[in-house]
Amino acid sequence: QVQLVESGGGSVQAGGSLRLSCATSGITYNIYQLGWFRQAPGKEREGVAVLYSPSRNTLYADSVKGRFTISQDNAKNTFYLQMNSLKSEDTAMYYCAHAASYGGWWYDVKSYTYWGQGTQVTVSS
Numbered sequence: 001q002v003q004l005v006e007s008g009g010g011s012v013q014a015g016g017s018l019r020l021s022c023a024t025s026g027i028t029y030n031i032y033q034l035g036w037f038r039q040a041p042g043k044e045r046e047g048v049a050v051l052y053s054p055s056r057n058t059l060y061a062d063s064v065k066g067r068f069t070i071s072q073d074n075a076k077n078t079f080y081l082q083m084n085s086l087k088s089e090d091t092a093m094y095y096c097a098h099a100a101s102y103g104g105w106w107y108d109v110k111s112y113t114y115w116g117q118g119t120q121v122t123v124s125s
Contacts, residue, residue, distance in 0.1 A: 002026040002114040009119030020081040022096035038092035047107025088125040093118040
């Protein structure tokens, strides 16, 4: 059973930065994809970024490209989402998610099996 625990959310002013962490356990195979998603009130959950293992290839939503960076620390079994130049429209609950294969669209919630509980990011303008 894969378990994911997010942390690092908080309140920040526009233009600021935050780094979200996703601590993982129970990942037994090295072929998987780890995605970051977000959901604002009244909106659908949307894909923000994905990292593929073991290649470490990454993809980003157009809205965050150039501002957000997804990365992995194998030694700590932790994934990160570095968020720079934050905007008010980045305000949302952020989730990490795990898929034990490469099937499906990376930004589709249905492609993932395991989810964390989320961490809130609030950006004030």
